[in-house]
Amino acid sequence: MSKKPLNVGLVGGGKGAFIVNPHQKAIHFDGTRRVVAGALFPDPKIAMEEAANWPYPIRGYGSYDDMISANQTLPDDQKLDYILIVTPNFVHFDPAMKAMKAGIPVFCEKPLCLNLTEADELVKVARKLNIPFGVAHTYLGHWTSRFARYIVQSGLLGEVRWVDSYYIQGWLASKLEATGQQQAAWRVDPKRAGGSGCGGDIGTHALMQLRYVTGLDVTEVSARMETFVEGRALDDHFTIYCQLSNGGKALVRASQICIGSKNDLGILVAGSKGTLRWRQEEPECLTISLPDQPDRVYWRGAVAAGDGFLPQDLPANLLAEPTIPAGHTEGFHDAFARLHRAFEADVRKWKAGEKFCCDGSQYANIEDGWTGIAFIETCVESSKHGGAWTPLPKGATT
């Protein structure tokens, strides 16, 4: 018999919302998860209208409070198996906390929340309740990110000396928020975005990519957070020199004012034996450079063990992981699907009373979310002091 699909409830996603769309496609990707409910908008009347107009039938709620409390009395087969939070950053903490306390696992957009006080609380409750909690760092979901992580962490490139992890965009090069553009408006507002604009929005992705691929932590930062577009309260350009936990160095950089750049997230890892390069705009391949050899380009699903660089004992689960044959292109939506697939596996184990993994190897977990917020707060502090070297707080990861 096939598995009963998991029931997912949306928090946010109505009226021209952006990131709900890739998520809801990813939820339906495998036929084992489905969106069944939503609290889609802050205004209860509009929330209900949006739910009624959703492209497939869902239960609409006037607020996430209603959705979470109604869940308690639903028959078992209609109860939510997890909620997906796709609201602006200032509406992450409250629904996440309430859902966990009501026994509903949470998959939350990044950055985790607004500040470290909120992040501390979320980590405390998630750990106490031992409940699955994922953070949507999209780019970890590419098979090539998994492969890059294997290559670097199995030591094939030697000791990591230098990492350049970046996310460069150009869509906020002018004052788009003045036009009322929905996604720009809240991202430049400290009350709704948090202590950093560009850094919180996309610098956290660059940080997470570095940590996921290398397994290293950033221990200290010298930060320059700049604002090029006049009248903005938050940074639109974010350049962070980092000390890594193995003694190496890194640059974590992000910008939203580079005209022509779209979603140019990428990573270069320079080790003592070779260098890896990967870009999300060309996510199907990564490049390895070894001394005095032509570059090797590895494509998703078309790698061979024992090829002179990769060892014979490549992990079976890594090789088994691609979803469609090589050359049938995967992209952004597939990355989201890989995250939801992994989160589903953990939710199913948790429901069965089994040990679930949630260890950050398949998707970012609550501790990763905490680290993103700790990084941002430390960068703000360092930048205020002209880029003074500032240590990250020890906390969720220690």
Ligand SMILES: NC(=O)c1ccc[n+]([C@@H]2O[C@H](COP(=O)([O-])OP(=O)(O)OC[C@H]3O[C@@H](n4cnc5c(N)ncnc54)[C@H](O)[C@@H]3O)[C@@H](O)[C@H]2O)c1
């Ligand atoms: N992982 C990624 O690649 C990625 C990409 C884009 C955005 N994001 C993150 O996703 C989140 C949303 O970003 P977006 O660009 O989709 O924003 P958006 O403005 O397009 O959508 C936000 C949605 O939340 C709704 N909302 C706001 N307050 C609400 C409330 N109290 N109750 C119910 N709904 C409410 C809005 O009406 C809207 O539907 C942000 O945290 C952002 O950082 C992540």
